[in-house]
Amino acid sequence: MLNFIFDAASVEPGDFTGFTFFIGSVSMLAATVWFLMQHGQVDKKFKDSMLVAALITGIAAVHYFYMREQWVLTQTSPTELRYIDWILTVPLMVVEFALLTGVGMRKLFWLSVVMLVTGYFGESGIVGGEAWMWGLFSGAAYFLMAYEVGCLSLFGGPSGAVGNALNKGGGKIADGGRMLQWFVLVGWAIYPLGYMMGTDAGQWYEGMSSIPLDMNVVYNIGDAINKIGFGMAVWYAAKG
Amino acid sequence: MSKILLSKLLGLILSLSIIFFGLESSYSTLLFLIIMLTIGIPHGSVDHIVAFINPKARRFKSKFIFYLVYLSLIIANTILWIISPFIGLALFLVISCYHFGETQVIGFHNTSNKLLNFVVGANILLSLFLNNIIELQGILNVIPFFSEFDLSNFNRVFFLLVSVSVLMISVINFDIKRKVPLYAEITILYMIFYHTDLLTSFAIYFGFCHSLPMLILEFEEFNEKNIIKFYLKTLPFTILSLIFGLLLYIYDSNLFTNDNVILFIFIIISSLTLPHVFIMKDFVKDK
Numbered sequence: 001m002l003n004f005i006f007d008a009a010s011v012e013p014g015d016f017t018g019f020t021f022f023i024g025s026v027s028m029l030a031a032t033v034w035f036l037m038q039h040g041q042v043d044k045k046f047k048d049s050m051l052v053a054a055l056i057t058g059i060a061a062v063h064y065f066y067m068r069e070q071w072v073l074t075q076t077s078p079t080e081l082r083y084i085d086w087i088l089t090v091p092l093m094v095v096e097f098a099l100l101t102g103v104g105m106r107k108l109f110w111l112s113v114v115m116l117v118t119g120y121f122g123e124s125g126i127v128g129g130e131a132w133m134w135g136l137f138s139g140a141a142y143f144l145m146a147y148e149v150g151c152l153s154l155f156g157g158p159s160g161a162v163g164n165a166l167n168k169g170g171g172k173i174a175d176g177g178r179m180l181q182w183f184v185l186v187g188w189a190i191y192p193l194g195y196m197m198g199t200d201a202g203q204w205y206e207g208m209s210s211i212p213l214d215m216n217v218v219y220n221i222g223d224a225i226n227k228i229g230f231g232m233a234v235w236y237a238a239k240g
Numbered sequence: 241m242s243k244i245l246l247s248k249l250l251g252l253i254l255s256l257s258i259i260f261f262g263l264e265s266s267y268s269t270l271l272f273l274i275i276m277l278t279i280g281i282p283h284g285s286v287d288h289i290v291a292f293i294n295p296k297a298r299r300f301k302s303k304f305i306f307y308l309v310y311l312s313l314i315i316a317n318t319i320l321w322i323i324s325p326f327i328g329l330a331l332f333l334v335i336s337c338y339h340f341g342e343t344q345v346i347g348f349h350n351t352s353n354k355l356l357n358f359v360v361g362a363n364i365l366l367s368l369f370l371n372n373i374i375e376l377q378g379i380l381n382v383i384p385f386f387s388e389f390d391l392s393n394f395n396r397v398f399f400l401l402v403s404v405s406v407l408m409i410s411v412i413n414f415d416i417k418r419k420v421p422l423y424a425e426i427t428i429l430y431m432i433f434y435h436t437d438l439l440t441s442f443a444i445y446f447g448f449c450h451s452l453p454m455l456i457l458e459f460e461e462f463n464e465k466n467i468i469k470f471y472l473k474t475l476p477f478t479i480l481s482l483i484f485g486l487l488l489y490i491y492d493s494n495l496f497t498n499d500n501v502i503l504f505i506f507i508i509i510s511s512l513t514l515p516h517v518f519i520m521k522d523f524v525k526d527k
Contacts, residue, residue: 048420055424059431062259083397084434087404088427095420105419106412113405120401126394 011072020220021071025064031057031228038235046238049099053231056089060227064220077216079198083123086191087116089227096234097149097180100173101165107148108162115141119191122199131199139192151185154178169237176237180230187226190218244347244453248425251448255432258440268439272505275447277478280509283451284516285477286458291519293461313515318488321507326383332510337361339517342524343450346457348422351524356414360422363410367403367430368445371396372438379438379502400434425449439502454520461523481512 011018035054042050063085067078094112098105115138121127122134146152150163159167166177194215200208258271291306300306321328341361342351351357369376373391381387407430411423429449433441455474464470485508 048418048424052420052424055428059427062256062431062435065260080395080397084400084431087397087401088431091404091408092424092427095423099420104412109408109412113408116401117405120397124395124398126398 011068015072017214017216017220018068018072020217021064021068024220024224025061025068027224027228028057028061028064031231032061035231035235038239042235042238046099046234049096049234049238050231052092052095052099053234056092056227057231059088059092060085060223064223071216079123082219083120085223090116093227093230094145096230097162097166100177100180100234100237101162101169103162103165107160108145111141111145111148114138115145119195123195130203132203132205135192135195135199138195142188142192146184146188149181149184150177151181154181154185171237172239173237176233179233179236183226183230183233187222187229190222194219242347243456247452247456248449250452251444252428252432254448255436255440255444258444259432259435268437268443269502272439272443275443276505276509277482279447279451279455280443281478281481281512282471282474283455283458284512285474285481286462287516287519288477289462289473290458290523310515313518314484314511317511317514318507321510328507328510329380329383332506332513333365335514335517336510337365339513339520340364340450342521343454344426345416345422346453346524348418348425349416353414356416359410359414360426363403363407364426364429364445366406367400367426368433368438368441370399370403371430371433372441373399375438379506396434400430403430403433457524481508484508484511 011022032054035050035057039047039050039054063081067081070076070078070081091109091112094108095105097103097108118134118141119138121129122131122138125131147158148160148162150159150166153159153163153167163177163181166181167174169177196203196205197208197211197215200206287310288303288306291300292303300309317328317331320331338354338358338361341357341359341364344360344364345351345357349356377387377389377391404427407423407426411419416422429445432444436444459467459470462470462473485505488508489504
């Protein structure tokens with residue numbers, strides 16, 4: 001079993017990917033402490049939001065400690081651990097929208113189920129079918145989520161019920177909401193890229209994996225921005 | 241901070257310590273036994289008081305009738321396990337789903353929606369079993385069709401994904417007052433279930449998310465000023481439960497278990513749980 005307190009393997013000098021795992025783990029932990037501290041400072045109606053923000057980074061911190069350990073010891077991508085982290089934290093990020101706007105989370109939850117399940121089917125190949133097809137379903141669910149939370153409204157386009165509620169929110173909710181919409185639109189878009197790089201064999205997008213870029217670094221930076229940034233946006237809305 | 245939340249936080253800290261310090265799996269049986277003996281069994285050891293202290297509780301005409309019904313249910317359940325482990329397990333699961341769910345929703349919704357109670361409990365048990373399904377397959381070798389089921393094509397991420405998806409679908413389809421905190425709390429449980437083995441997962445959930453909160457509620461209901469005095473009240477029946485387990489083992493250590501200690505413990509828990517569920521059902525009615 002991994003033991004990353006007393007017997008943690010050290011990141012070797014020059015191991016930039018390992019370093020980003022390390023930074024990921026400590027920054028997630030620091031963010032968790034920060035959000036928990038702020039939990040006591042915000043208005044009562046935002047307490048659940050702050051708790052969920054802390055939970056997202058807390059769960060990520062646990063998994064980043066694991067991932068760093070696996071990377072340092074084996075230099076292999078911790079895909080399984082990453083998926084576990086996403087499976088647990090993505091629905092919680094979706095929940096933040098419901099908490100901020102008061103709009104039900106039914107549609108977003110269903111879409112996140114479709115996004116995660118089809119994405120996993122495509123990456124694991126356990127049910128057959130082409131990876132591009134599963135990726136398309138997963139991507140469509142992501143696009144619908146982006147629409148629902150009002151990402152298109154950033155450019156004057158239409159928006160779903162959650163986006164409308166965010167845009168009309170009082171106090172700093174509208175500002176915080178806009179930050180969240182950017183996170184979903186830009187921050188979450190790196191995950192389809194990672195999917196394509198991981199499943200490109202025999203697909204029309206073959207060759208993606210040869211891009212001279214360590215996907216772990218991209219994922220680690222993306223995760224840190226998305227998860228901590230998401231919580232910070234919620235905190236910004238809550239403290240108003 | 242409420243005492244119940246504090247209890248759950250204790251469980252979280254313990255489980256994170258287990259994950260971080262990398263507790264060897266050989267210690268999980270010891271951890272399980274310690275939690276069961278100090279928290280798990282004691283929370284049901286005051287049923288004979290709970291059954292009479294709550295005015296809204298099931299009315300037994302006398303203590304004699306209470307003990308008769310209570311012990312009969314324990315014996316009937318044990319015999320059921322001997323005759324058919326499959327039916328014994330099925331009954332245990334159905335009853336546990338309801339009971340665990342009922343206590344889990346306290347603080348998030350009232351316990352009047354029986355279907356919600358069942359579904360929440362079923363979600364927790366489903367995740368507990370799915371995240372440790374290979375281990376469970378080895379334990380439940382008395383149920384042939386399950387033990388022979390080929391699970392080699394599925395990995396653990398798949399089972400976690402199934403658990404989370406079912407939870408999301410369950411949460412959105414029920415009217416729950418504090419939907420998000422309930423979902424968030426169960427998510428933490430799922431993380432623990434994934435990263436610890438079956439015994440540790442069950443011990444942490446059963447001890448700190450179920451039994452300790454119930455012990456706290458019982459303590460408050462009893463209006464006892466001294467917690468030690470209250471705890472002493474749980475000792476006689478905790479010791480009797482141990483003797484029951486010991487007698488069962490002496491009777492025939494291989495009868496149920498083929499030397500499978502975990503299954504043996506499950507049978508004892510199942511037998512003790514059956515009557516306890518009926519007492520608790522009334523106890524938590526207005527919680």
